[in-house]
Structure formats: C-alpha cells, structure tokens
Amino acid sequence: MVRMLRTNARAGWIASAAALCGLLASVAEAQGFNVVISEGSEAAVPVAIVPFGWQGSGPPAFDVAGVVSADLASTGRFAPVPTRDMVSRPTQAQQVNFQDWRLLKTTYLVIGTLAESTADNFAATFQLFDVVQGQSLTSFRLEAARGDLRRVAHRISDMVFEKLTGFPGVFSTQIAYVSEERRPDGTKQFRLIVSDADGENANKIAESSQPLLSPAWSPDARRIAYVSFEGGVSGVYVQTLRSGTRERVSSRAGVNSAPTFSPDGRSLALVLSRDTGNLDIHSLDLTSQVLRQLTTDAGVDTEPVWAPDGRSIYFTSDRAGGPQVYRVGTEAGQRATRITFQGPYNARPRVSPDGKQLAVVYGENNRYQIGIVTIDGGQLQVLTDGRLDESPSFAPNGAQIIYATQVGGRGVLASVSSDGRFKTQIASVAGNVREPVWGPFPRP
C-alpha cells in the first residue's frame, strides 16, 4: 500500500514561505521531494501533531506542525494523524482531552504555539504527550528569526524523535546527491546538490556536462569531496560549501576516484591507478600532500571508507574473484583481511557511526540490494528489495540508511531503517537522482 503523506503540508508551507519572504529558490521547488511511505506503515506508531497556535499579526508565519509531521513520517516509524481527523485542536496543555486522542488510536500527541515577539523574532513552544499514559513527556521553547523557522521545526522533530525512539533525530542534517538531466539536444547535465535531509532547500554546488560522482562529506560538514570528469579526465576535488571555493587535490594519470574524509578531516582516502593501471587504495594528507599507498593487490581495490577511529579502512576488492569487503590498517604495509563472505557480491561498504556494522551493495541472482553486515560475526541481512539499489549511506544517528534505487527507469532516493523494518521512498519531483550521502550532525 502506498500513501502520500506530505503533499498538503508541503504545499501549505511553500505557499506561506514564498508569500512571506520569497525564501524558496526555484531549484528547491524543482528538486523538492515528496515522501512516499512504501512499507512499514503497518508498524508505524500513530502520532498527532496538532497545527500550532499562532500569536501574531496576519496569517501564521510558518506551518511548524506540517514540517514536524513530514519529518516524523519520513522515517517510516510514525504515522501522523491527518489534521482533518482531529476532533479537537489544543494548543495548550490545559486544552488536551486525552480521551479524544485515544478514540483516534493516537499513541503520542504534540501541541505547540508560534508567537511573534518582535518583527523578526519568534518563539515556538511545544509539548509532547504520551496519550496512553496521559502524561507529558517533554516540553521546550525555542526562539528564532523568521528565516530560521524551518530549522526550528526540524529541531522540534529531533527532540520528539529522540524522546520516542532513543535515537537522536537527524532532521537538522543535510544530504548531498548527484542529479543527471538529459537536455533536449541530447547532452547531459550533471549536478551535485546539497539539501536538507528532507530534500528541501536544495542548492546546486557543482555542475558539469561530464559525469560527477562519489560525493563525500567532511566530518565538520563544511566541505564536500567528489569526482569530476571535466576535461575528459577524472579528478578528485574538495569544495568548501560556504565560500564555494574548490581545490583539485588529485589529477594523476589514470583513475582518481572514490574519495572519503578521515574522521579527523585531515586526510582523504582515495583510489588511484597511477602508472600501473591497477586501482589501489591510497591516503592523501590534505595539508602536507603526502600520499601513502595502502593496498598493492592486482585486483580492483576501491570504495574506501574509514573506520570511526581512523585506524583502518574498509574497501571493496575483487582480489578473490567477485567483489567483497576487506579491511586494512591505515599505517603503510599492513595486510588486508576479508570481512564479507556471504554471497557473491558485496561492494561499497559504509560504516555505521558506532563502527560495528557495514552497509553494502549486495548482489545475487542479478539483483542488487542494500545489505547490512555485522563486522564481528559476519551475518548479512538484506534490507531492501529493489533490483538496482546502490550507494548506501548511514544517517549520523545510525538508525537509518539512505540509498539510491530505480523506479520506472528513473533514479530516486529512498531510506530504510537499519533494522530493515521501515522503508520510505523520497521521490523527487523532477530529475534523475542518485548517490545520496548523509551529512554529519551540525556542530554548534
């Protein structure tokens, strides 16, 4: 069963935001997402986010409840109660009648108020209730300028999600992904996009008629490394998001690809073929430019990613036949050990934030799906059921994995909880998108 959950909320938000301050760039609308709950809705917990009260002049400055509802729905774990089904619409604790919500089979309730303090200063208060127990779980007050009200809504979502699941929310984080557009003249346009985790506020950070691929976040979320084929050769670039300045950090002969930042942000792991034509894992110190070769096997060694402690790197290698995941120490001259053994094709590992699991592209019988494997123990669980699923990337709370899949011949983004129970598809309005990478938690 497929249910559209966000359409109304999003349209309402676009209208109010655009009317108020024209904040929405056209690219945001073009690249905007609707969240489609494809699976897991049976187990999703019913939660009511009541439209926030408004204390100010004119129409409400922002639809806080709409954004919170969409955020919670996007995880697949929660099923927001449609506003039209709400019997009452409390905005303060003393107005809550728990019986109203029990009749609607609502497990949790969020109410709140948005108040205009001065011309460009707002205060949002919210309270979360456990309907079954009939008690308040948490309440909070946040202040913000008009342009930050969306961020405030995401912060509320973060706090509600953490209270209810134990996982910190990731609604204030960003994602990066690649879009490909085929133009009327047959040429292609590749774009590297950075957006909020829900797909809003999409910004193009690089554009080329030649392929762009493999975006990777720096641990401070300020830079993105990626591969560009501009000029007909592969090169690894590092771009600073705020300034837009970028540096080509590797353009050696042959392949320059698959960059990922070390946990301290000082080095890149990357793949080079150099003079030999054989792909090997290297680490490049971004300050000293010292390059260290970490693998020498004659197989294809690629897709490196750092363990959270920075002392080892997981990578894909087909040294034993089909691609499998291996681990090698980051000091030179160490032997690689094999990590995955189940199935003929395990590639593109990404490490969970706690360092205990790997998300991989698992291939078998001509189907490529997202799998998760416990590093010590090796049992693999297939999480998705597509035919061409790829590019898994853990959310920084470890609870969700974003990945690329195909629907109707078009690349779309989807996410799955790391236990495989909840799946949601993030269907972009326009374009062919892929290679999502989840950014780190924002630093205060």
Add this chain to the structure above:
Amino acid sequence: MKNTLLILLAALTLTLTACGRDKTQPDTSAATDVGTSDGALTDRTGGSGAVTESALDAETRRRLSELVIYFDYDEADIKPEFNAMLQAHGRNLAANPNMQVRLEGHADERGSREYNIGLGERRAQAVRRVLQLQGAGAQQLTTVSYGEERPAASGSDEESWRLNRRVELVYR
C-alpha cells in the same frame, strides 16, 4: 575469352593494389596498410596473391573502422572475435607513431558505481596491453574509465547492458 578475363583481372588487381598503396603513403588516417610492418609486402605483388592482399586491405579498413570492443559481465577478457580488429588497430598505431588513441572503458549499470569505474579501467587496460603487443607504443595510448556514468544504451535490460560493457577507441 579466358585470356581476356585474365588480363582484366590482372588490370583490376594492379589498380586495387595501387589504390591501397597510395592511401598508405601520405596520410596517417585509419586506412593504413598493415603489410608494411611485417615485411610480407614483396610476396604480394602481382598474381592471384595481390587479389588476396587487396581484399585484406578492405578487410583491414573495415576492421579499423570498428572502434568498440564489448565484454562479458564482470569480465575484462578480450573475446576472440575482437582479436583481428585489435590487431589491425595495433599495427596501425605501430606504423603511425604520431597517432594517439584514448581508450575509454565503460561498465553496465549493475552494482556499485566506483567498482564499475574499476571494471571500466580494467577493460581499458586489457585493450591497451593487446595494442602494445601488436606494436603500439605506450606513449600513444591513454586510458580513462567512465564506469557506468556514460552508457551507450539507456535501457535496463540485457541488450543495453551488453552494449554498455565496452571500451571505445578514440583516435585524436
């Protein structure tokens, strides 16, 4: 009658041979006589052998016009059907040391993107080795792998995948 036919045949043979020879001399286009590099040229003047030589020239030209090598899934082994074509290109490069070829490796869309960059590079390197064995110089050959990023066919089916697992020879 029989004599007339023989004379006609001989004249035709000479004309064809001359055409082929002419073409090889001044320019360094793809239509190069592979015979010049292996010393077999003297055996092929006149007689019925020349007819074979002319046919070979046409065959060589046809092979040199083929610029794409296809591969099996997850493989970089060059299939026997491409041996003759790569031999023609290798000798062509050996005979024309100023020529440059860029070997562009590709993969089908299945599996992970960076691993496919690796597969494309491995395919390009396999073609490079064969061309060098046929006499092409290392400095004449550059490789680039696009992985699955620049498919020749956009479908998600066996035929599209077959067309996308390839190395393209780009003369420049």
